[in-house]
Amino acid sequence: MFKKLLIANRGEIAVRIIRAARELGISTVAIYSEADKESLHTILADEAICVGPAKSTDSYLNMSxxxxxxxxxGSEAIHPGFGFLSENSKFATMCEEMHLKFIGPSGAVMDKMGDKINARAEMIKANVPVIPGSDGEVMTADEALEVAEKIGYPVMLKASAGGGGKGIRKVERREDLVSAFESASQEALAAFGNGAMYIEKVIYPARHIEVQILGDSYGNIIHLGERDCSLQRNNQKVLEESPSVAIGTTLRQKIGDAAVRAAKAVNYENAGTIEFLLDEASGQFYFMEMNTRVQVEHPVTEFVTGVDIVKEQIRIAAGQALPVTQDDIHLTGHAIECRINAENPAFNFAPSPGKISNLYLPSGGVGLRVDSAVYPGYTIPPYYDSMIAKIIVHGENRFDALMKMQRALYELDIDGVVTNADFQMDLISDQHVIAGDYDTSFLMETFLPQYQKDAE
Structure with a gap:
């Protein structure tokens, strides 16, 4: 096992990794920008070292x-968390070259699965269903028009590299394709340094289903069930749950097997997530992409399986074999996660940085967890993601989990900044959500218009 681990991240995921490492007896090193000098992860780690100014490109993204x-x-390994350098194949390769263990897959595997076009080709070879779309990169608007005519509208334009909702456009009509292609390509170029696009048929509305997988260096790969991430705003997840109410035993086995085939096709090592779109009407699911890192929503899977995903990441990187087989994995109860962001829903969810004057995070009872890196008196900097906490609950069944989440959100008290907590309470209390009657269209097309109308 490693003696010392550096966490190449900030915020709640850095705190989460520090806690897992400490429980494994590993010393931790936190990195921080000048804006994060007083952040909780710098306080909890055994050592902390500044890596640059506030701007992420000068600090958390500064590979050197x-x-x-x-x-x-004297660190032996680097855990990248999510975001920043977590899916940067160049960084993973540089770690290897400097004899530092990168806690994640190799740079070569990242290149295969991080590039959506390469990933699509690998999935076709592995007999994993893929969404009808372009065979490779689409570099010009004229090419895009040809592909769209072939597969039919509506289509989705997606950046070949990257993720996080960048470089994505839905196009309903031929007349809108050229302008959408050009703006998406420019956005992708600015965000990822690569303006290449690809095109897929829109499967909409659908369920956004992702399957958590773990693979060790001995060829053992298992899945930990699925998460339903269909409640999204502008392609950003808002609330996640496991298991999905849209999936029964037979379909769960099929989609889980497909995820394992996908991971085995590239000899995947460490934690990863295979994302699918599920057409509920036909029961057909399609590979969408793979995230070659730990996910924001990993705690819901930890609750229903009892597997500590972050600890397993570290153990796998240290050369240990998976301690369980697929037959050992059973989903028990139901888990839900709400992301608490410092943002103002009344003003199009604009970020709300500032000083937290008072803070009470919900606690007490079985099956309640809050992952956060904020504290009373902490100043949320304006330079990074607006997520400040994740509330995760686990119940004997879905209704039990929903009631527990309502209780937790009721107790949450944050003064000094505006958050989306009331928005999350309204969402979790909505009759459609309670009934599990929602898909990827629900939040933007049904819930938000009514929410904004009620707020007027």
Whole structure:
């Protein structure tokens, strides 16, 4: 096992990794930007080292600075968390070259699965269903028009590289394709340094289903069931749950088997997530993409399976075999996660940085967990993602979990900044959500219009 681990991240995921490492007897090193000097992860880690100014490109994305911090502190491994450098194949390869263990898949595997076009080709080879679309990169608007005519509208334009909702456009009509292609390509170029696009047929509305997988260095790969991430705003997840009410035993086995086939096709090692779109009407599911890192919503899977995904990531990277087989994995009860963001729903969810004057995070009872890195007196910087906490609950059944989440949100009290907590309470209390009657269209097309109308 490693003696010292550097966490190349910030916020609640950095705190989560520090806690897992400490329970494994591993010393931790936190990196931080000048804006994060007083952040909780710098306080909890055994050591903390500044890697640059507030701007993420000068600090958390500065590969030379992060690697130098690891060398200077004598770290043996680097955990990238999610975001920042977590899916950067160049960084993973540089870690290998400097004899630092990158806690995640190899750079070569990242290139295969991180690039959506390469991933699509690999999935076709592995007999995993894929969405009808372009055979490779689409570089010009004229090419895009040809592909769209072939597969039929509506279509989805997606950046070949990257994720997080960047470089994505839904196009309903031929007349809108050229302008949408050009703006999406420019956005992708600015965000990922790669303006290449690909095109898929729109499967909409649908369920956004993702399957958590774990693979060790001995060829053992298992899945940990599915998460339903269909409640999204502008392609950003808002609430997640496991298991999905849209999936029965037979379909769960099929989609889980497909996820394992996908991971085995590229000899995947460490934690990852295979994302699918499920057409409920036909029961057909389609591979969408793979996230080659730990997910924001991993705690719901931990609750229903009892597997500590972050600890398993570290153990796998240290050369240990998976301690369980697929037959050992059973989904028990139901788990839900709400993302609490410092944002103002009344003003199009604009970020709301500032100083937290008072804070009470819900606690008490079995099956309640809050992952956060904020505290009373902490100032939320304006430079990074607006998520400040995740509330995760686990119940004997879905209704039990829903009631527990309502209780937790009722107790949550954050003063000094505006958050989306009331929005989440309204969402979790909506009759459609309570009934499990929602898909990827629900939040934007049904819930939000009514929510905004009621707020007027």
């Amino acid at each position: 600075a992060v690697l130098s911090a690891a060398i200077v502190t």
